Amino acid sequence: MATPFEHDSERLPLNTFAEKAYLDYAMYVILDRALPHVGDGLKPVQRRIVYAMSELGLSAASKPKKAARTVGDVIGKFHPHGDSACYEAMVIMAQPFTYRYPLVDGQGNWGTADDPKSFAAMRYTESRLTAYAATLLSELGQGTVDWQPNFDGTLDEPVTLPARLPNVLLNGGTGIAVGMATDIPPHNIREVAAATTHLLEHPDADVDALIAHMPAPDFPTGAEIITPAAEIRNLYATGNGVIRLRATYTVEAGEVVIDALPYQTSGARVLEQIAAQMASKKLPMVSDLRDESDHENPTRLVIVPRSNRVDIDALMAHLFATTGLEKNVRVNLNVIGLDGAPRVKNLRDLLSEWLTYRTTTVTRRLEHRLDAVTDRLHILEGLLVAYLNIDEVIHIIRTEDEPKPVMMERFSITDVQADAILNLRLRHLMKLEEFKIRGEQDELEAERQWLEATLGSKEKLNRLIADEIAADAEQYGDERRSRLVERGQARALSEADLLPSEPITVVLSREGWIRAAKGHDVDAPGLNFRSGDDYLAHAPGRTNDTLIVLDSTGRSYSLAAHKLPSARGQGEPLTGSLSPADGARFVGVALGDETLRCVLASTAGNGFATTLGELASRQKSGKATITPGRGAVALAPTLVAAADAEVCVVTSAGQLLCLAIEELPVLAKGKGNKLIALKGDESVVAVQAIAAEATLLLYSGKRHMALKSGERDPYRGPRASRGRKLPRGYTQVQALAVAAGKPAS
Template identity: 85%
Template sequence: MATTLEHESERQPLRIFAEKAYLDYAMYVILDRALPHIGDGLKPVQRRIVYAMSELGLSAVSKPKKAARTVGDVIGKFHPHGDSACYEAMVIMAQSFSYRYPLIDGHGNWGTADDPKSFAAMRYTESKLTAYAATLLSELGQGTVDWQPNFDGTLDEPKTLPARLPNVLLNGGTGIAVGMATDIPPHNLREVAAATVHLLKNPNADLDALCEFMPAPDFPTGAEIISSAAEIRQLYATGNGMVRLRATYTIENGEIVIDALPYQTSGARVLEQIAGQMAAKKLPMVSDLRDESDHENPTRLIIVPRSNRVDMDALMAHLFATTGLEKGVRANLNVIGLDGAPRVKNLREILSEWLVYRTDTVTRRLQYRLDAVLDRLHILEGLLIAYLNIDEVIHIIRTEDEPKPVMMKRFDITGTQADAILDLRLRHLMKLEEFKIRGEQEELEAERKTLEATLGSRKKLNALIAGEIEADADKYGDDRRSRLVERDQARALSEADLLPSEPVTVVLSRQGWIRAAKGHDVDAPGLSFRSGDEYLTHAAGRSNQTLIVIDSTGRSYTLAAHKLPSARGQGEPLTGSLNPSDGARFVGIAIGDEQTRCVLASSAGNGFVTTLGEISSRNKSGKAALGVGRNDSALTPSTVTGADPEVCVVTGEGQLLCLPLGELPELAKGKGNKLISLKKGEQVVAVQALSATAKLVIHSGRRHMTLKAADRDIYRGPRASRGKQLPRGYTQVQALSVDGD
């Protein structure tokens, strides 16, 4: 006994055994579980479900039966795996939002687009095959495919189904195997059929020609395909890529109505994402959300803007970038080829190889029919001999113990013909039967010639295949659902864009305390300040604009205007959020959009024009914007507004110069150019940009003087000139401001 066991066992290194076991398992999963076959586009479990339903008589015109009945047949006869996995595969083939052309007509709850796995248990649901499933099954009993024993050898099952259309592209499929996966997007039947027929008629057609007929995938849920034609062509050329999908929407009564979602996107999940942004106060321009989806409108999501001033296109662009309203669908055209090996194939390879499969299928079908016709003609020939010699045939049958060999010898017929004669019923011995036989012979003879001619001519065979594909396209095809629209990449709104745009006045004190008051009608100098502190400057703008702070060393800092403390209090010190260098003090502020221009100048009389975006800095330590000398200081920046702007520069001794803004250089940072000619020890105390129609207000102590545009003529001069002296009483100027800009 020990000797016998020793001979039956085999010793192997663990490494070799483990490697072989893993590879065997991997190939099993790849070939018998996860990847579709190029011929019928089905995985084994899908093929077994469809075949089992056809065997149960569940055609499109029959009455549906419980899904549990089908699942029981599938796992009991062909697929010995879990019933839940089998049922889930069945459910997917019945979901119109998962399959472009469903194979199963499900009755009951088979899941929803929001929750595809919310289907009822199989004991509650019923199903039958769809009309489209006939493209996979109608030729099954005509010698078209190879058969194999089922798992226990008691039944036979088809290795593949005789698909009349490239189902591998029409419904696509996903699967994860060991070391490889497949993601084939669905396509439009009419387009695939047209491309297939074109390739059949023009075997040398290149990929560009096929893309003319078949420009992109076509998803069951519609939406827009926003990938460029070049990106999709690259996908078809390599078998790998990404298809970008975007929801479609319309505007109805001032509300945004989303009527189509990307493939495998849940509307409920999208609403949750939008609601989450609203709860986090990151979407202030949206006031309400509604889901009005029903049977007539499978997708109808309503977004209600807060007002009719909301830019709906910008809002949707933000939602496309931040929610599931836009997504990328991966494409990996990995299929099991006719050689039985899995491989990623390009579009032309898939269509070419499927045409080989279809040609073989049609050839086998025609040969099967031709053999049947020849067999029937052979029998009819024997029956006709019998009718012409009916009396003698009856005599032989009545008198001979073994009539078959006697008839074969007497009439020179074969055993098959003799059996057919012996199987005749008495009622078929009428004279009329002879005419029926001759008529049937003529019909079958004509069919035989047609079949032989088709089998003998590749041109006629191709014409037959093309005609059948076109007929199925007319019968089962429909219009494209996913529109092809090239779009720019969606951009999420910045934090400033998402903030409510409210008028604010930002006030800065001399000791560097800052606050913001709502509105522009604010008496900034009249606000209360801390003991020992006083008003320095203010700037009016919007709550979502950029706020720039300048210190005496010429460094610039950026703050969020909407986060500033209210003017009801005395504000907060800038040193709490910014880190200026030792000895630096804050001298001014400016507020506006990133494109807003402003004038930066120093007490040394140098300056330039820049934008707030150029000098903005998110660093607490700021950035060097204006070059300032050791004994000089930066001045309060002045934003540029209005038409034909000019710049007014005033010294502490009352020397005023007004010059066109265009004479100043535009820089991102630096020292700038000389604005006004100064005497030794003289310094500039203020610079003000204003429009040609605005009034300039000059502040000297408690006195102020207003200069209209005409009044400023005597003070106008070229850059770096001396300017003119202000009247007596304005020799100690502290600031400039604008009235009526």
């Protein structure tokens, strides 16, 4: 037997019901909460706040009222949601650092740029509409928009507001719906008005033509837009992209003063980020920070460099890359169109659709006015009949029980005209009133002709729209705040760059133990070494230079020079930080700027020139640089300190060849070219790059010999030549060095 309610219910599969319920919710969030309408650029809650304030008489010229009064009207009459969410939406429209052209004029604490949510409770603040809000409301009562019942059907509210300017671009907005979001940046009134007018006059204009008038967004907090023009063009052509903003600064008495921050960036947060780097000793070139922001200077952050030798540009580039002083603002021009559907639109489509909305609005306004003018002329025509026959009209009114139909028949007037005559006051029956009627008739007739001509001509209608846009832009417009600047990408300083540059000498032992001594006046061979170990090589440089270690297989490695253990001890084994191949041994070190040239060679007599930057490797296993060849090993790298350097090569047979550095190939890696001709099982034992005027030292056992520039002439020759044999007693050279230095290998 059927239950009483069985025929009144609907049975659905759970998945069908869940899908429908979720889709209904999603559409509600998209259309009624999160996304703005292309017509007025407002979300429903914003529209209801502005309308409710206008109904309360809170114009720019009126006395402000408590924000709680407005919120109460909004949630009680139009928007049955939480009061805190409604108030927060109202606060956003009042913040000059959030809205380019605020709609609400707030008095009291409405938040700060450092903390936008620090606003006072609505029972403490007061508000009214701004003058700019008139561009949304001034035509509301002129038949321009559709109306709909409120949530309980007791009142009517506008579906959209009759915006006189493209507010959707001027103030922008953000919102997260279900499966979609919107991020519309604010723009400058004058630029948007110029682009809109251009599109109105040239309907075939493309995005490039519009960008000529409206080159980029314009943010209320200023700062610089450093996004390349090509990226901005692509953003407006697709409706999606990113705008990169960078803070602006000046240098006053050696101090860096930041006077504008990127959109929605907290100055306090930026100072926290910089202070954190200072506390962790990652910013040694900064000695102090100050926040001098006040009412007169909303943004004034002061960074005090440690000395006048600090590179301000490099410091700021580091801060741009590591703090909120540079920020990417996402752009997604997703709005609800005139068809009621959300869609991402490019700039041309967005302005074109708004112009369609504006054209419809102006047309409805003119038609509404034309109807009113026509009705008034009709009434004036009837009143004029009454004045011309005033005695007879008075007689009919005094003698007839129903004067209205009698007058309609006698004077051939309409019901409306008869009512107007009967509603005349006695004081309006003066002779002068006839002249007023004729004067008003003439004025209204001229207005009717203008209205009909404008409505009948697309060209005249467009001209009217363009003139109104220009007038509003002139009244409410201002200068651009966000400058367009071409800037390079900010680069964070490396750990080595941030370190103080101090002189050090890196010392490597034969067993691969490494350490660093302060200064350059270091007796590296005379240091204390572990039992069974001995001095191999040393390299003078600075703590922030690039340290390169080379092994016998020709692989190069990088280490942070400032992290090396002190030379007061015996150092640490390189194998603890690096992973050389089995059987490989470390043969030398080089320390200097990454642009510094050096020469790599092998015992097989091959070599090439390169830079320390090419040898750097972040891998523990290093990178292959020079290929020694079968049976050969790599030799210690030798730095090229002079432009006129020459390379001295000595063999196991005591042959010495000095050749010009220009004869060596410049490679990043490889085998290189033959440096000296070898015979039999002969091999190269040492290579040294030396300035042409410097003195070369040759070490053979406990003996050493110095060859001045002129004394090396007999040994100079072309690359791959045999060179010349050294004097007796120096045929077993173990190392070469430059005078005033110790053995290099």
